[in-house]
Structures are given as C-alpha cells and as structure tokens.
Amino acid sequence: MAEVLDDEQLQKLQNVLYIQFHGLKFEEENTQxxxxxxxxxxxxxxxxxxxxxxxxxxxxxxxxxxxxxxxxxxxxxxxxxxxxxxxxxxxxxxxxxxxxxxxxxxxxxxxxxxxxxxxxxxxxxxxxxxxxxxxxKVPQKIKKPFSAAEREHLRCIATRERDIAIMEFLYSTAGRIGEVVALNRSDIDWGNREVIIYGEKGKKERKVYLTEECAYHLRKYLLSRTDTNPALFVGCRKPFGRLGKEAIQSMLSQLGKKAHIHTHPHKFRRTLLTDAGNRGIPLQEIQSYAGHKKPDTTMMYVTVNEENVKASFRRYIA
Missing domain, CATH: 1.10.150.130 (Tyrosine recombinase, N-terminal domain)
Structure with missing residues (x-):
C-alpha cells in the first residue's frame, strides 16, 4: 500500500492491522x-x-x-x-x-x-x-408422456422387430432400463403373460404384465432369433451380445429423431403410469407396479389428464 498511502496513513493502517489481528495465528493453507x-x-x-x-x-x-x-x-x-x-x-x-x-x-x-x-x-x-x-429451488416442469399417436408413429418407422418389442416391453412393464436389460428369455411366463422384475432401486422383486401387443411383438422377435444367448434382448450382429443401456438409449434416440419425437427409455415408463392413472387404476396399485417406496414418487410420474379433470369438475361440481 506504500504506493497509494502516505506515511501517516501507512502508520494508521499498520496500527489497525496489529489491533485487529492480535492473538491470531496465520498459516499457509495446506493444499497437498x-x-x-x-x-x-x-x-x-x-x-x-x-x-x-x-x-x-x-x-x-x-x-x-x-x-x-x-x-x-x-x-x-x-x-x-x-x-x-x-x-x-x-x-x-x-x-x-x-x-x-x-x-x-x-x-x-x-x-x-x-x-x-x-x-x-x-x-x-x-x-x-x-x-x-x-x-x-428447482423449477417444476411437467414432463409429458407419449401420446397414443406418437407411440404408433415410432412403431411404424421402426425397421426391426426387436426395436418394436423393446418399446412395447418398456411400456407394458413400466420397467427401468437397467431392470429390462438384465432380463433373460427364461424370465418370461408366457402362460400368464407376466415377468418378475428384480428392482434396480430398492432391490425388491415385483411382478409386471405383458399387454397383448407386447406379447405378440416379443414372441415374434424371439422366434426370429438364431442365437443361443439367454438374454431377452441382444444385438443384431455377431456375437449377439446382451444389449446394454447405452445401446437401447441410442436406438430410441435415433428413432425419435426420425419421428421428430423426444424419445428415451424412461418416457415409456412415465407413459404407462400416466395411462394407468387416467384409466382409473388406484394410486396405491400404480405405486406397487412401478416399484416406488412412496406415493409421492409415483405422483411425480403420473401426469393428470386435463380433460379428465374438466369432466370430473363438470360432473361433481358444476
């Protein structure tokens, strides 16, 4: 400070520093x-x-x-x-x-x-x-599910039966991507059209079901395979290894770009849970199907249909 203060000001500054820092010990910060x-x-x-x-x-x-x-x-x-x-x-x-x-x-x-x-x-x-x-404070944005038309459009532009089967399976089971890629062919109970999923979060087993459309496309895909890999979903080229998360995410992203629809695995889960809520399935049952510990988590996924709200208001209040 000698360049900007005169001798009297420097002396004053020195005195203030002595008084304010008396009794304090300064050490170089250890950054090792x-x-x-x-x-x-x-x-x-x-x-x-x-x-x-x-x-x-x-x-x-x-x-x-x-x-x-x-x-x-x-x-x-x-x-x-x-x-x-x-x-x-x-x-x-x-x-x-x-x-x-x-x-x-x-x-x-x-x-x-x-x-x-x-x-x-x-x-x-x-x-x-x-x-x-x-x-x-995170801005709350409503994450929209697929519409029926969007899901149909994705099915129409898919060129592989495997990709259609994956989309139908993600929707029907509301499975997390990590849970789905871990499944084997032997896990499917064709008689009851159901499968037991080992939860990726919470590590609890839960039973989920296959729609008729899902069962049809999944069976068609599995019958077309010539490999011996026990995995439910595999690559299209040799050595036909088990599909991982990234492969399915990439496939869905490419389909979405062609269809001009924002597409990712978790959106199918959100869509199923939303459809279940709009069709009258109780929240507790949706929570169990999704494998959520708390109903609050389920509510974050379930997008309320505004038309249903409007109809209920007119029926019960207006």
Missing part, C-alpha cells in the same frame, strides 16, 4: 492432496460400504462416489479442511464451466450433502461443511 489409502479414499470406501448396507444400487453408489472424487480432486485439499465456502466455490465453478441445469446442480448438492453428513456423524471431520448449503 492426500492420496494414501489411509486418507479420504479409505473414508470414501467406508461410505460406499454404508450405502450398500442401505440397499442402494451399485449405479447410485457410483454416482455418489464419483461426485465426491471430483470435488476433492478439484479443491486439492484435505477432507477435514474443506469449508462451506470451498464447496460454494466448487459448485459455482462447476455450473459456470458446464452450464448445468439447476436440477442437476441440486442433485450434486444432494450427493455431497449425504457424504459430508455421514463423515460428520462418523467423526471423520469436525464439522459438516454442507450444513449451510441449502436446497436449490
């Missing part, structure tokens, strides 16, 4: 990343183990741990030294650099909050730096 197995990595492994005991899916646990690794790597600080402002800085830079939505940013906040709350409860850190970082 702890990479030993005895450091944050070991703690993160213990955290992942605790999430497995809570019956969390492996894919969910990976999302949690990946989020924590990115934070600690970016901040380059010891776990116990990470402050609330450090996390605010990280979240701000993350959003600015990647242009993420508020919804996605709140998901990251939720992952980090879970980890640091656990670390604090277990005594690995003296305080929880996420405690003062509040929930982000």
């Amino acid at each position: 990343l702890i990479t030993s197995e005895s450091g944050w990595q070991k703690i993160l492994k213990l955290y992942a183990a605790s999430k497995r005991l809570e019956n969390c899916a492996d894919s969910t646990i990976k999302q949690y741990t990946d989020c924590v690794v990115k934070l600690i790597t970016a901040l380059n600080k010891r776990l116990c030294d990470i402050s609330t402002n450090d996390i605010r800085f990280y979240l701000a830079m993350f959003q600015e650099n990647r242009k993420c939505s508020i919804s996605y940013m709140d998901t990251i906040r939720r992952y980090l909050s879970s980890f640091f709350a656990w670390c604090s409860d277990e005594g690995f850190i003296p305080r929880n730096p996420m405690r003062r970082i509040r929930h982000m």
Whole structure:
C-alpha cells in the first residue's frame, strides 16, 4: 500500500492491522492432496460400504462416489479442511464451466450433502461443511408422456422387430432400463403373460404384465432369433451380445429423431403410469407396479389428464 498511502496513513493502517489481528495465528493453507489409502479414499470406501448396507444400487453408489472424487480432486485439499465456502466455490465453478441445469446442480448438492453428513456423524471431520448449503429451488416442469399417436408413429418407422418389442416391453412393464436389460428369455411366463422384475432401486422383486401387443411383438422377435444367448434382448450382429443401456438409449434416440419425437427409455415408463392413472387404476396399485417406496414418487410420474379433470369438475361440481 506504500504506493497509494502516505506515511501517516501507512502508520494508521499498520496500527489497525496489529489491533485487529492480535492473538491470531496465520498459516499457509495446506493444499497437498492426500492420496494414501489411509486418507479420504479409505473414508470414501467406508461410505460406499454404508450405502450398500442401505440397499442402494451399485449405479447410485457410483454416482455418489464419483461426485465426491471430483470435488476433492478439484479443491486439492484435505477432507477435514474443506469449508462451506470451498464447496460454494466448487459448485459455482462447476455450473459456470458446464452450464448445468439447476436440477442437476441440486442433485450434486444432494450427493455431497449425504457424504459430508455421514463423515460428520462418523467423526471423520469436525464439522459438516454442507450444513449451510441449502436446497436449490428447482423449477417444476411437467414432463409429458407419449401420446397414443406418437407411440404408433415410432412403431411404424421402426425397421426391426426387436426395436418394436423393446418399446412395447418398456411400456407394458413400466420397467427401468437397467431392470429390462438384465432380463433373460427364461424370465418370461408366457402362460400368464407376466415377468418378475428384480428392482434396480430398492432391490425388491415385483411382478409386471405383458399387454397383448407386447406379447405378440416379443414372441415374434424371439422366434426370429438364431442365437443361443439367454438374454431377452441382444444385438443384431455377431456375437449377439446382451444389449446394454447405452445401446437401447441410442436406438430410441435415433428413432425419435426420425419421428421428430423426444424419445428415451424412461418416457415409456412415465407413459404407462400416466395411462394407468387416467384409466382409473388406484394410486396405491400404480405405486406397487412401478416399484416406488412412496406415493409421492409415483405422483411425480403420473401426469393428470386435463380433460379428465374438466369432466370430473363438470360432473361433481358444476
């Protein structure tokens, strides 16, 4: 400050600094990343183990741990030294650099909050730096399901019987993509037109059913196959490996682009649950079919048909 202050002002500044910082000790911040197995990595492994005991899916646990690794790597600080402002800085830079939505940013906040709350409860850190970082207000947007015409259009432009079977199966069972790709041909009970799905979330079994259209296209597809792979859905070329999530997502995305319809696997699940609600199936039964723990989760999927609301209003009130 010598360039901008005279001697008297410098003396005044010096006195103020002496008085204000008396009794305080300043140390250079330690930015050496702890990479030993005895450091944050070991703690993160213990955290992942605790999430497995809570019956969390492996894919969910990976999302949690990946989020924590990115934070600690970016901040380059010891776990116990990470402050609330450090996390605010990280979240701000993350959003600015990647242009993420508020919804996605709140998901990251939720992952980090879970980890640091656990670390604090277990005594690995003296305080929880996420405690003062509040929930982000996410704009509520109604996610529309497919209309009947859109589903028919997708079926018409599909050139493979397999792709039609996949779309009908996703709709009929309201299965999550991870649950569907794990199924085998032997899992189908053709006599009762049903299949038992092992829940990707919550890891509970639930029984789902096949519509006539789904059973027809699925049987037609399976009869056309010449491979011996036990998987329910496989690739179209040798070695006819089991289809993964990415392959089905890519196939549906390409169909959607041709049809000019926003298409992804989870939209079929939303459509079935919405159709079930509009046709009078009780919420509790829809919740059970979807494999949701709470009815609030089911309500997030079920889009209320405005025409039904209008008809009910006129019938019961107007």
